[in-house]
Amino acid sequence: MYRPLIAIALAVATSLGHAAATPPATASADASVEFAKGLRRQAQQLAGPEAPPDDVRRAVALYQQALDYVAGAAVRERADGNRSLIYEQLNLELSQAMAYAKLGQQQQALAVLARLANLAWAPAIERALAHEDFNALHDEPRFKALQATMKLPGQIYNTPAIATPWEPVLTTAEKVAGLSLFWAEARRNFVYFDHVPQLQWDQVYMDYLAKVIAAPTTEDYYRVMLTLAPLLQDAHTDIRAPEQLASVLYAPAPLNTALIEDKVIVLHVGDARVAARIHRGDEVVSIDGVPVRQYGRERIAPTIGGNTQRYRDARTFNYQLFAGDAGRPVVIGLRAPDGAERTETVARSGFGSVPPGGGFKMLDGGIAYIALDQFADDGDMKAFEAALPQILAAQGLIIDVRRNGGGNGAYAVQVLSHLTRSPIKFMDSMTRNDNVIERAQGNPMIDWSRRSYESRQPQQQVFDGRVAVLTGVDTLSAAEDFTAMFRIMKRGIVVGETTGGSTGQPLSLSLPGGGWARICVKRDVYPDGSTFVGKGIAPDLEAPQTVADLRAGRDLALERAAAVLRHPSARGGEVASPPLR
Incomplete structure (x- = not known):
């Protein structure tokens, strides 16, 4: 989630206003x-x-x-x-x-x-x-x-002595320094230790110290380190291997899958030649001869971080399920919708084409629909603004963030500013403020700095009609902030499935051999102190995806959202003020 930073400014003020002759009555x-x-x-x-x-x-x-x-x-x-x-x-x-x-x-x-x-x-x-x-x-x-x-x-x-360049073999000092840097920064700054209260962080260090020292190569070192960050169970805390190891550790097959009703289902095939053999709606039953749930649990899950089990499962059984050595094709056991089983061998040749986005379209009944699939850049935000003339003339608006994994929250705020004439309140921001004096006196204490934000970006073009937001387990980070702010605004209804349950500001670290890491150093809460991190934002109207709907090409969440916007009484009441959750 993006936060506007307060910079130290020396430039001559652009607005020269005049101070009051006497100090303000309040010293707030x-x-x-x-x-x-x-x-x-x-x-x-x-x-x-x-x-x-x-x-x-x-x-x-x-x-x-x-x-x-x-x-x-x-x-x-x-x-x-x-x-x-x-x-x-x-x-x-x-x-x-x-x-x-x-x-x-x-x-x-x-x-x-x-x-x-x-x-x-x-x-x-x-x-x-x-x-x-x-x-x-x-x-x-x-x-x-x-x-x-x-x-x-x-x-x-800055740690140039630790952040050494790529070498196929690291020294013992480098391996220990990289582990120590991540461990120490997490110990001092990680904000969600309360989500893993049984984790003994000092014992983790001792356990991993022996493991990294024993790792003979840089590849072996990072295979160990990739399992370290997930112990903290946070989607904004992770470790990434150097790019020189990408073809060995991360090479993907051109398949996108999802865990639906406890089954791993193919959503998209990004290679035309593979698409002739593997189809949307096929069920994956095994990988390299291992049952798919066992394979995911043993081979993939230990490297996956996330704040909810639903999100960790989703990450385990999507693109990353087939990641591995580019030199070794993956053997996939499949079950067709009619129950027939077969085996296909697929090269780890890359993602290929990405699943088609939702874009913008007008639905029956004067309902505008737009998918905001990312906030990593301003592309989807600009697409929203380009569609504003049609949106302003619509009877209702559906904003789909089900595939939005986050990015820069400033883009989310820009979109929301076209839905209200009032200031937009953010989640409150909390960072650790460890009281080292209390610790020195035998009273270890972690206290918190908490700040409130709001955005005042009045827009000339504001949509006043009914709004629904579609969410799912892949809705994360800045997209969840978008949903949370939408909730705080009481601007409309959320439809679909519970979000992934993670937001925050990661601190980036450079590691030996060209790797890097992130540690979440900010936690966000609603004004009343409640939060969605570790739980997700539950929809006002649930519309879970089913295997049957996917195979039939039906989008239940979109159907339900459109129905409510056309007929608000369909869900038994007003849609403009759903409760916070």
């Missing part, structure tokens, strides 16, 4: 930040590139007024630790130091800059210090020391 974080920003904007207007010294001195005084305000007892007591206020204080300190430097008051500028190290260490501050107004300070030892301090986060968190 938002009001305090806005008051301080107003003073900073006035000061930046005074201290422009061609400003005379007297105006720059007045700007210095305004910066100081804002700094004194944010340092006051009332603001500190009510807004302590608020990131927006900290960033604004950084902006004020940097801006005041720049004004002092423009006046030639180098010692005053250095004194202000010295306070930055007690607020934050960040490469963004180092970049700000490269501004030409600080040129006269570049040879000052205190200035050089501050620059070095601001580089420290990159030096600490």
